[in-house]
Amino acid sequence: MNMKAPRGTNDVLPGEVKKWQYIESVIKNICDRFHYEEIRTPLFEHTEVFQRGVGDSTDIVQKEMYTFQDRGGRSITLRPEGTAAVVRAFVENKLYGSPIQPVKLFYFMQMFRYERPQQGRMRQLNQFGVEVLGSADPAVDAEAIALAMTVYQELGLKSLKLVINSLGDKESRKSYRQALVEHFSPHKDELCTDCQTRLTQNPLRILDCKKDRDHPAMQTAPSILDYLNEASAQYFEQVKEYLTLMDIPFTVDKNLVRGLDYYNHTSFEIMSDAEGFGAITTLTGGGRYNGLTEELGGPDTPGIGFGMGIERLLLALEAENIEIPVDNNLECYFVSVGDEADKQAVRLVHDLRKHGIQVDKDYQGRKMKAQFKSADRLHAKFVIILGEEELAKQVATIKSMETGDQHETPLSRLVEQMKELLQGGNA
Incomplete structure (x- = not known):
């Protein structure tokens, strides 16, 4: 197979x-x-x-x-x-x-x-x-x-x-076609089999042949410009x-x-x-x-x-060593810890996406440290953290991966806060 x-x-x-x-x-x-x-x-x-x-x-x-x-x-x-x-x-x-x-x-x-x-x-x-x-x-x-x-x-x-x-x-091509037939006919047996066929079907294509490009007859072939x-x-x-x-x-x-x-x-x-x-x-x-x-x-x-x-x-x-400017950065990565936080993360991630924010989350059941490593591999600009402590206060912790600064924001303002940060602010 x-x-x-x-x-x-x-x-x-x-x-x-x-x-x-x-x-x-x-x-x-x-x-x-x-x-x-x-x-x-x-x-x-x-x-x-x-x-x-x-x-x-x-x-x-x-x-x-x-x-x-x-x-x-x-x-x-x-x-x-x-x-x-x-x-x-x-x-x-x-x-x-x-x-x-x-x-x-x-x-x-x-x-x-x-x-x-x-x-x-x-x-x-x-x-x-x-x-x-x-x-x-x-x-x-x-x-x-x-x-x-x-x-x-x-x-x-x-x-x-x-x-x-x-x-x-059409008139010019007809005249030129005849000139090519007359030029290449004496060399027909020296041309490749494709060009031998082209001589009767479409002699202009002989000039485009890769096999016969170095044949002396190619160098002396009449120019179309003389027949316009x-x-x-x-x-x-x-x-x-x-x-x-x-x-x-x-x-x-x-x-x-x-x-x-x-x-x-x-x-x-x-x-x-x-x-x-x-x-x-x-x-x-x-x-x-x-x-x-x-x-x-x-x-x-x-x-x-x-x-x-x-x-x-x-x-x-x-x-020419030209680099194509491709942005492989992720806007934010959602880190959740605990069963209830995982459930809420599904809703919050979907809400962020509906409002035009690029976001991803863990789907492997990994520990917090492993989730942060994943965020780093994805070049996430921000990480949103939701654990039991945050859930109890109905907040999320937002961390800037560039500066390390972080702060809490109410879950009710998460979308608004992320929009503000992505437009130029830092956590």
């Missing part, structure tokens, strides 16, 4: 969870300032959502999806990425009819991809993502990139590199201009194509240059995907988005 977590998954234990919660709170605050609203979609979708949305020629669809048949014989897939799922929800719920356009959304999702687990790349992964649907303004592309950069910067990351490219519109028509070139120039106006430095990489079929126009990645971060440097990837809503049964609606891996973000923070 195998009772371990499945390969490619891990448990996030209580101490680590607080780091995740802090990161999520920072991101939510930034999204609120950018006026993005949260969306939550099902953990699984009909398989065709990803086949049509992500693309049949991608590694995700061909090799990495967790797909199964449910009891009704329907093909179901655990979501491997967020964009197709969000666009499906956008179409199904007719958000394109909202009077407020564009629709600006963000999400926190668990994704599932069957790939070789390695540091920062798991089979169950967590992503923060953003999707903007309903605007073809290049300023929206720059805004989405700015949002991602703001997240990293406000969390303290400094070793960042933004790389951008343009994949052009006037409208696409102008669009890309505007995106770059907006980034410059926001003082966001960037590098143009003509080989940046991203791994999903739905991208067009702006494509971007944010990478970590931190020493010791690892061979896989990408933190965030995204781009524009005009036409995806049509693929999923909706009206022609332009869109742009990105996905940010939370696990990789944590690794980047660790590589």
Whole structure:
């Protein structure tokens, strides 16, 4: 019997969870300032959502999806990425009819991809993502990139590199596609089996191949930038201009194509240059995907988005020695001695919690000394003591664990007194 977590998954234990919660709170605050609203979609979708949305020629669809048949014989897939799922929800719920356009959304999702687990790349992964649907303004592309950069910067990351490219519109991509076929065809037998297939299905993805990255033909491949028509070139120039106006430095990489079929126009990645971060440097990837809503049964609606891996973000923070400010202190710990005091402690602890005070108590039947040790381990700011003597006088003793000062307070004023102390006073 195998009772371990499945390969490619891990448990996030209580101490680590607080780091995740802090990161999520920072991101939510930034999204609120950018006026993005949260969306939550099902953990699984009909398989065709990803086949049509992500693309049949991608590694995700061909090799990495967790797909199964449910009891009704329907093909179901655990979501491997967020964009197709969000666009499906956008179409199904007719958000394109909202009077407020564009629709600006963000999400926190668990994704599932069957790939070789390695540091920062798991089979169950967590992503923060953003999707903007309903605007073809290049300023929206720059805004989405700015949002991602703001997240990293406000969390303290400094070793960042933004790389951008343009994949052009349909006309530009068609011309470029033909140029790539002509360029790589003489070298077909020298390419990996995946790239041999890509040559006919989606030649742009050859540029994204990790196996053939050092092949001489990669170095001499034509640049998409040379095949942009006037409208696409102008669009890309505007995106770059907006980034410059926001003082966001960037590098143009003509080989940046991203791994999903739905991208067009702006494509971007944010990478970590931190020493010791690892061979896989990408933190965030995204781009524009005009036409995806049509693929999923909706009206022609332009869109742009990105996905940010939370696990990789944590690794980047660790590589730059950035401490996440997590408060592990407990506001107060209730120490009770004797059967009657134990009973009253249950009522008093519940009353304190109802009034917004963080409090815990002993549930192991331990002696007073052991309860104080527990309060110390939990970094309690105050200890409330209730024994037979206190019960007789209907008071509780409150002790500051920082100063050692203590005093008695009537049980009827315990909540009020604790509120006053937690707002800045000492016992």
